[in-house]
Amino acid sequence: MPARFLMVTPGRLLLGRVGEATTPLPTLVKVPTTPSGSPAGSGQPGTHLTHGAHPHVVPRHPRLDPLADRYAARTHGMKSSEIRALFSVVSRPEVVSLAGGMPAVTALPLDAVGSMIGELVSGMGAQTLQYGSGQGDPRLRERICDVMALEGITDASPSEVVVTVGSQQGLDLVTRVFCDPGDVILAEGPSYVGALGVFQAAEARVRHVPMDEHGLIPEALEEALVDCRANGDRVKFLYTVPNFHNPAGVTLSEPRREAIVAIAEKHDLLIIEDNPYGLLGFEHEPMRALRARNNQRVVYLGSFSKTFSPGLRVGWVLAPLAVREKLVLATEAQVLCPPSLTQYAVARYLDTQPWREQIKLFTELYRERRDATLESLAALMPAGTAWTRPDGGFYVWLKLPHGLDAKLMQPRAVNAHVAYVPGIGFFADGNGREFMRLSYCYPEPDQIREGVRRLARVIEAELDLHSTFDTVDTGTFRAIARPGAGDAAETIVGPANSDTYEDRR
């Protein structure tokens, strides 16, 4: 609409000029005009609009969100954060990102996969573009059983498998089926950030159980379980990532697998075994899954995101039949059925492509990147820094020198064009400040070396800063007290935080 601007007085919408502050100032208001140029409506310019209230302006809600008072309590945690803002620079090529856990999908035979998917549409569109079964395509479920056999799960039946939209949906389903608000979930400290998000959405409480370089500590698990039950907490399950843990990079040892299954049996504990990385080992054959040791107390989550493609969003849950029934009903309420096309694509890929060789190719590539990471860390990191040494998967978990905070250091790292994930995100209780997760799966080895070089400089600069301010104790000042910072000094992996989880969630 053509428009012109009029000066309107008096009013509270003010146009200011230096030197005019002592007298009422005119209001600058836009008045829509008719094609002839006269102001819309009747009256004279400058007289018919007061207080700047333009008839066409819809008043804003003072909080910009008229529904602000109606959200569920559990959504109150959904806020914009500085961390997210800092991550937005990661996509720029100047930044070496050791942050995201993106698989190296360009190592796939893309042409072959492309032809395969094309044929699925052109030749089988009547099925692949149609709704499917809520439980998932039967043919794919058979093939999933073949995949699980590689990790010792030889007794699984396709009828116990529910195909999901990535294992993330599988975890969400399991949590919805088992957890009421206030229930307690035992989980490694640290834990996969996406799992913590699911647990938070279900309003469950997380109690972290400490790990070391051999994975979850069975004695600590038992202690936490007994303690929770003594407190009257309803512990619904243990959530664990036994292989090449995200973010800790460690793997649960064979003796501990036995011990943990035994604890589950002894204390009537359900285990959710999340295993997206199990086939990506560098040093040895896949270890026997927890589910292979007990088929009644373990619900198993699997995924094709790391062995084939995360973009297809195909994962699965293997659960005892009664649980499976509930999962199917829950998934039908949520998504009706998993996408047909991507299920067919995975099944066809497993049928027609050399997928075992492809996994070998992936692991070789990741091994090279892991080596570049560990070599650079050993060569460049300042004293006081410690890290895990993964023998598979995507991640190294790094502990900063005493007193440093990975989240507070993040702006300096962004300035230095290197990105990581601060450890605090992997704890439900605010701990983990002195840790960070480094992902080596996506950048090339040269980029990794450069990224670690930048990170080392960032840590050194931060140490320099701390040396200035941490020792302040003259006059009225004291050294910075960092609650919890000293608690984790004994372990590389993370604190247990057994006393604080309730208050801080």
Next chain:
Amino acid sequence: MSDTAPASAAAPAGEARSGLRAVVLSGGLNFEREVSLSSGTQVVEELTRAGLDAEIRDADPDLLPGLAASPADAVFIALHGATGEDGALRAVLEMAGVPYVGSPAAACRLAWDKPAAKSVVRAAGATTPDWVALPHSTFRELGAGAVLDLMVARLRLPLIVKPASGGSALGVQKVSSVEELPAAMVSCFAYGDTVMVERYIEGTELAISVVDLGEGPQALPAVEIVPASGVFDYTARYTPGLTEYHVPARVSDDVAARAAALAVQVHQALGLADLSRTDAIVSPDGAVHFLEVNVSPGLTETSMFPMALEAAGFDLGEVFAQLLGRRAASAH
């Protein structure tokens, strides 16, 4: 300083400017990239709605070759943080002869440096809280304890600790006890090498936007900010629902007039052009204190510059198009 034709002489909407090609710069490589991407998207939508041919581009190695291959009539800078506000990119655009909306490079350099801008604004007669700005090296060389002691003795608690440059309240902290001060300094220095410590003023927070459509800088209705948490930090800024905004601000006409005058005074004293947003605080005695000025104010859905324009009855797209059209016209 903008001194081109007044708005009334600007091209009628939808006619002369309908063929204008605008490049909106958005993104950049700093902490405020996400906010900038959001601002840029908003500006492109508004300019397109106003009939311009608008395209979004990042400030990256493709920018200059792209502008050379396919020249824009004018550039709209929706970059925040150093990339958009420290003047460097604008100096490059000036060298390349590319007209752009906003303040010139030299003025930006001054405004970007918050302590320097405060000096200029105070010298121009405005009120601004006492401050000191120091690099890390000063604390290291003189001993942090002694310097912090002096700081507290002179400025008195509570204090605001903020990076000497940068926006979106990133790194800004309120310090109420001496025990909090060293940790606040450490986290603030992660954003840059100089920290500004300022006396905290309790009062009503205002954001006063200024726009110049050819008749000199004019203040828009002040936006009053009431964050639910009490602190207008990054989360409070960019999560709808966490902050109440009152436009116009619930202040007396006299205070509103002085706030408007302050914003225009700041705009002029620093040599800014086209648009700016001054953040101020009104203390209980009615004094309006200058805090900082933004030469590339946020233009997202939750930003205060668009809010003020809307409250004054302006159409965002029309204003952006006019600013762009005037810059394009002045270049020919």
